[in-house]
Amino acid sequence: MLNRLLEPKSIAVIGAAREEGKVGHVILDNLIEAGFKGDIYPINPKADEIHGLKTYPSVSAVKGDIDLVIIVTPAKTVETLIEEGGKKGVKNIVVISAGFKEIGIEGARLERQIVKTAKKHGIRLLGPNCLGVINAHIGLNASFTRVGPLKGNIAFISQSGALQTAVLDMSQELGLGFSKFISLGNKADLDEVDFIQALAADKKTSVICLYLEGVSDGSKFLRVASKIALKKPIIALKAGRTAAGAKAVSSHTGTLAGSEKAYIAAFAQSGVINAASLEQLFSFAKVLSKQRTPKGNKLGIVTNAGGPAILASDFAAKAVLRIESLSGSTINNLAKFLPSAANLYNPVDLLGDAKADRYEKALKIVFSDENVDSVLVILTPQAMTEIDKTAQIVAKAAKNSKKPIVCAFMGGPEIKKAQDILQLNHIPNFIYPEEAVKAIGSLVTYSKIKTRPKARYISYAVNK
The missing domain is CATH 3.40.50.261 (Succinyl-CoA synthetase domains)
Structure with a gap:
């Protein structure tokens, strides 16, 4: 179902920027430097070309099909861009932009609206407020990380993009190789369960790691995780275990953290290995991916x-x-x-x-x-x-x-x-x-x- 999101043949970057240091410029840099072999369409009505790539004023101006759209423009523009993508036939969109439910009531309203528009067109949405997505085995780095991962067989699904950037930087020293990096952000549409299901059949992934601040649908998580854990190890680090942590979670991604005891019991019931710390998460992943x-x-x-x-x-x-x-x-x-x-x-x-x-x-x-x-x-x-x-x-x-x-x-x-x-x-x-x-x-x-x-x-x- 998510093949074209994780293994796209063509990508459009809406908000691709000429200025170094801007998120849209970094994402375009990363796609090129990672060696992505598919078509890349920078979308910027104020430029003719960026990095030698022809730019387009909008996705509708692109003649070919677009498997994946990355949006890095301000929150208030996102709904219109999703509508335009839907008319173009786009089915997968990653919204990097922040300014949604994590900032309060108005942001939550905007988030509900972009989900409604995406569903109207049958679009699956990753984010908003996320780092992006990486598939190391096909040279896909549609994110604004400073470095890419070593190729390996660990998939890392996280609600914290900043945490992922730190892990990427440490990965070589830690001896960790990754297949996929998926930043969930606010989980407005796609969540951890959707990607656990997608990774179950992924031959490049042997271990699935999760950093979670909350779970959207507990019963669905239990059903899916218990089935897939029989085939591949799933290791989870649940953040927001204390009152102070839960308060921080709410302001970070607008997620309700939930009870620590409930999560530990749910992990045990579904066959998910509970990690007590970030160090444990990747220690377990290292040994389970190699032995x-x-x-x-x-x-x-x-x-x-x-x-x-x-x-x-x-x-x-x-x-x-x-x-x-x-x-x-x-x-x-x-x-x-x-x-x-x-x-x-x-x-x-x-x-x-x-x-x-x-x-x-x-x-x-x-x-x-x-x-x-x-x-x-x-x-x-x-x-x-x-x-x-x-x-x-x-x-x-x-x-x-x-x-x-x-x-x-x-x-x-x-x-x-x-x-x-x-x-x-x-x-x-x-x-x-x-x-x-x-x-x-x-x-x-x-x-x-x-x-x-x-x-x-x-x-x-x-x-x-």
Whole structure:
């Protein structure tokens, strides 16, 4: 239904500007720089060409079909432009412009009117008051971001466009690759449910991330999310959890925030993974987009440092994980080559002088243990540590096992190259062991979601 919005062949930008720094100019720049292969029609009655592209006074002056229209003109002009687009046969419009329900009563009236006009022509509307839309795999960056995303398999749907710009800027450092970036804005028409449905069949998307300030239709969200969560993980960060946050939400997008407990219960019921913070949202996304789910919740830890392993063990219980004793044969095999001071149990402490070969032998043995469903590898950069070589060993071990593996290579500049090696081999790395453990916990959570019975939802008529 939304194919032409997410994968358009032609785009018109109403409000395309010649002046650098204006939103209409930035969007046109981004479309060109991202390498969009379709037709681009800048709409500006006061210009003949922008960036070598012929400009048009209106969408009606464009001879070809237009799959997607981006509007960046003042709020009071939007209704007329939607009407004109409808007469042209346009079916998808993104309204970047602000000045609608987020500013009060008059803005809300304008918003209702543009929705009414769009529905009259069968137009689907994204926004208003939004950042735009990005499809990294086709060179579509119809937004006013400063940078585009790395290509990947995570889709990010957000009510906050500014939050998305920050995430884009951090994405390379975080090792995150995105398929789609969808800014909902005020959700006057299209909302999170519409895009979750659209992304369910998207082969380029493996994980769906949500930043929500509120949900428009709770029962519909439950029905759709519970069905799609069986196929793809959905991770949600709900903002406005406190009274102060809810007040901020209302002034941001004009949304009613709702009860925190109600959302947590709804997420659990529908199979949506609840993220408590932005850091958690993308930690979970990173591991779910790169690793298979484990068969159970038993975690094996291999480390060259006792302290971080203890911290990881402490957090395991909070992350629905269990640290089981290793089998007798595993302990015996470890004892054959590890120093006498090493810990042969779980966590397996290889000691501070462990080089890459010690990690290699230990990982092979621990991976084969029936009391281990997933493995956490912890490394601290000590004087004798072969950091980069160990990363290569971990990558090799991951390829030879069907069990998920996550790393906590701790440090700064010393581990940078190793991080790159792990990222290249689709192995998530976290600076802190607690983050790694919580991320592995999300794998276990999703494993349970995938195997649970399909939910049934019954609606009752009530007298309101």
